Amino acid sequence: MITLYTYAQSGNCHKVRLFLNLLGLPFETRELNLAQGEHRTEQMLALNPLGQVPVLSDGEKTFADSQAILVYLARRYGAEHWLPLDPEGLAKVTRWLAAAASEVQFGPAAARVSVVFRGEAPTDEVSKRSIRLLQAMSRTLALGEWLTGEQASIADVAMFPYLSVAEHGLIDLAPFPRVRDWLARVAALPGFVPMPDLSPEMAARRDSVLAAIALKAA
Ligand SMILES: N[C@@H](CCC(=O)N[C@@H](CS)C(=O)NCC(=O)O)C(=O)O
Numbered sequence: 143m144i145t146l147y148t149y150a151q152s153g154n155c156h157k158v159r160l161f162l163n164l165l166g167l168p169f170e171t172r173e174l175n176l177a178q179g180e181h182r183t184e185q186m187l188a189l190n191p192l193g194q195v196p197v198l199s200d201g202e203k204t205f206a207d208s209q210a211i212l213v214y215l216a217r218r219y220g221a222e223h224w225l226p227l228d229p230e231g232l233a234k235v236t237r238w239l240a241a242a243a244s245e246v247q248f249g250p251a252a253a254r255v256s257v258v259f260r261g262e263a264p265t266d267e268v269s270k271r272s273i274r275l276l277q278a279m280s281r282t283l284a285l286g287e288w289l290t291g292e293q294a295s296i297a298d299v300a301m302f303p304y305l306s307v308a309e310h311g312l313i314d315l316a317p318f319p320r321v322r323d324w325l326a327r328v329a330a331l332p333g334f335v336p337m338p339d340l341s342p343e344m345a346a347r348r349d350s351v352l353a354a355i356a357l358k359a360a
Contacts, residue, residue, distance in 0.1 A: 143201070149195050246301065259347070
């Protein structure tokens, strides 16, 4: 049995939930309360010494880090297009897995944390980093429908969650039609599941950030 230790509002956890659903694999979910430190208990630190989610157990084996988990699931259960075996295909996918762990994490994901978890507008640096990433994705998507080849790969899965909720962090996707079309293509894949809606508390924080921005502009 596959068990996913998760936090519903985490885009990193959503990458794994999304891919398990795209692969049609049965799994059970253990939802952890991060605010109460349930990800840092002795039991969880034994599964992931970094004390982060997602963590995935498959029988006796345990994996941490959303990118690493996608690699495991693709190789163990997926068709080859999810993670090509040829050197060029593998390098192309890894390039976007690295972006998911860096440019996305310190761009759109950081903007979302700032707005909906802290109730603060994203810094200029975070906003600029997000725009640079969207420009890079637009250039890549001008060459094809998917980030790495003629079919979806785990690069698309890894990049999807935080881009799909970019507006939670006040990142406007309107100037990036190729990225919006790509998001729609991922959302049309069989088995697709979306990121959860904002909780009322998160939506209220976002509203208060928007109100503060409007007041400053007035
Ligand atoms: N590189 C890791 C990052 C995981 C991560 O940052 N997880 C967050 C939730 S999105 C977490 O567990 N935060 C709690 C903490 O670090 O204390 C991955 O992609 O899985």
